[in-house]
Amino acid sequence: MQPEIVLITGMSGSGKSVALHALEDAGFYCVDNLPPELLLEFVKLEQTRGAGKVAIAMDVRSAKSLPVVPQYLATLRQHGVRIKSLFLDAATDTLVRRYSETRRRHPLSQADMLNQQRALFEAIELERELLSELRERAHVIDTSAIRSSQLQGYIKSLVAAPGNQLTLVFESFAFKRGIPLDADYVFDVRMLPNPHYEADLRDLTGRDEPVAEFLRQSRDVAQMFSHIEKFLSHWLDLLARDHRSYVTVGIGCTGGQHRSVYLVEALATHFGRRWTTLKRHRELDGRSALQGLTSVTKFGSTIL
Structure with missing residues (x-):
């Protein structure tokens, strides 16, 4: 074995x-x-x-x-x-x-x-x-x-994740907290309509249907999705033939809460029909981790 x-x-x-x-x-x-x-x-x-x-x-x-x-x-x-x-x-x-x-x-x-x-x-x-x-x-x-x-x-x-095929990792993040060092490709979506300025949507995230519906109505959001989808679809087969195990795609907006999260969810669903896909929401995952802690300790203080 x-x-x-x-x-x-x-x-x-x-x-x-x-x-x-x-x-x-x-x-x-x-x-x-x-x-x-x-x-x-x-x-x-x-x-x-x-x-x-x-x-x-x-x-x-x-x-x-x-x-x-x-x-x-x-x-x-x-x-x-x-x-x-x-x-x-x-x-x-x-x-x-x-x-x-x-x-x-x-x-x-x-x-x-x-x-x-x-x-x-x-x-x-x-x-x-x-x-x-x-x-x-x-x-x-x-x-x-x-x-x-x-x-x-x-x-x-x-x-x-299966070890015999390429795995796509889609990661949302906030530019104000820095670009992820692990991203193979980074797309900036800060120019898209921002749900933060809608009072009913501000406290929601890109995983919530009202925010998703707001963004689906935007022609610019649809065009951004199309451009990212076409770019990745063009190159993924070549990356797989180059024996790549993982490709990480970073999608960044200002706060990492609405636009980047929505696009990560949409792209992961689309590409998941053919490729193994994983999703990360750096800022949302960090918020969830904080909510689960009784005493908050920064990661940097606990890993050495």
């Missing part, structure tokens, strides 16, 4: 431990900080044990060995092992804040030959450089503006 392997890599402080906990809850056998040199032997061992689902975390603590990981992954795939590679990322200022809040030391902030501490910012940029090839070959999840409960939900939905 070939095990299903989920490889978790990413920036220090981006939430890898949260991701592993989510995978453990989903029934995966999880191993943190496995040295890359042991990857092939470890998978072989799990095959003999008949393991079904295995999650492995690797990071910059194994910096010297990271360049061999893509070669090992290619070898495993050639032998029929199913592998999903996920890379957790976050904006540099977010990572700096998280380390400052927790007072933890970055794994690359060691004393150099001059016995000086490398600045945290420089350590993070060096880590980006060392992990760049792994990031390029993985599905990226931007954790800058999400909470741990959101990340857990995203991870579980990604690993549940």
Whole structure:
């Protein structure tokens, strides 16, 4: 039996431990900080044990060995092992804040030959450089503006998606909170009619029928949907032939509540007739997570 392997890599402080906990809850056998040199032997061992689902975390603590990981992954795939590679990322200022809040030391902030501490910012940029090839070959999840409960939900939905076909991820977001780092394509829909200025619609979201009906009546909204649909339809087959596992499409408006949410819902429904699709609403999901907490803790304070 070939095990299903989920490889978790990413920036220090981006939430890898949260991701592993989510995978453990989903029934995966999880191993943190496995040295890359042991990857092939470890998978072989799990095959003999008949393991079904295995999650492995690797990071910059194994910096010297990271360049061999893509070669090992290619070898495993050639032998029929199913592998999903996920890379957790976050904006540099977010990572700096998280380390400052927790007072933890970055794994690359060691004393150099001059016995000086490398600045945290420089350590993070060096880590980006060392992990760049792994990031390029993985599905990226931007954790800058999400909470741990959101990340857990995203991870579980990604690993549940079929591994033998392209998965489309549609994500709504607010431009005022930044563009998601994980988006392969970003569409700006701030020029469309805004339900925020309608008193009866202001407190609703793009998932509510009154807002959807308001936007369906707009010729501009229909044209925006048509343009995005035609662009993606033209390129998705080529992306699938290029062995892409995931394509993330960001739809952004001012507040991430009405227009972008409506278009994500509509596009996911349309493309779901042929492709595996997932939906994320960064701002709405974050609001729901807050409502479910008895004491509010920022994601950045809990993931290191």
